[in-house]
Amino acid sequence: MKKVFLTIFISGIAIASFAQTKKPIAKKTVAPTKKAVAPVNLKSALDSVSYAFGSSIGSSLKTTGLSTMNYEVLLKGLKDAFTGNKLILDQQQAQQCISEALSGANKSKFTGNITEGKTFLEQNKKRAGVKTTESGLQYEVLTQGNGAKPTAVTDSVLVHYKGTLLSGKQFDSSYDRGEPITLTLNQVIKGWTEGLQLMNTGSKYKLFVPYNLAYGERGYGPDIPPYSTLIFDIELLKINGK
Known part of the structure; x- marks a missing residue:
């Protein structure tokens, strides 16, 4: 037994030494063969309902x-x-x-919206008349009023407004409905809460609202996609109670 082992050991050294003296030969890379998946046979009602639940769960996950x-x-x-x-x-x-x-899957799905918004805001803040707050909200004064300002997020105000996407597509307008709306500052998007407190009554501003101050990663309804930067023309008509 020892002789057999010694013979194999010596032969292995000899082969290894021979291999080192030869020029390396490029080997063709062979792609690993895919393991065949056995077909599933639905032989019973339990098999069928199990597969039905599996495919239903898979379809639901895919939509995410x-x-x-x-x-x-x-x-x-x-x-x-x-x-x-x-x-x-x-x-x-x-x-x-x-x-x-x-959240990660949704964000990667709407990378274009994020990039579009970021690029727009970077360029927009360079325009004359556009101011940027610490939060990233941008605004432009269209008409400067001289009335009071809302001073608390619980203030109720009367406003006219129009909202558009960066593409120019309008998604809402109180002007088109023919009447302004009453709202409370703490019940609207963050960009409005902040922007309205900058405005004197009688003012009309254009707000450029980053997605994180608007409807965020969810968007809103069929007209405002996730991660959308929004533009609003907003007119502060009255502070209710003042």
């Missing part, structure tokens, strides 16, 4: 913008929850993971 999942771990989580096994993540941890994943 997620591009892939670790399917084995996904099935592990599904099985643990269904059979009552101890879960690796508690409800709070799971919800945080889901929220972060969906």
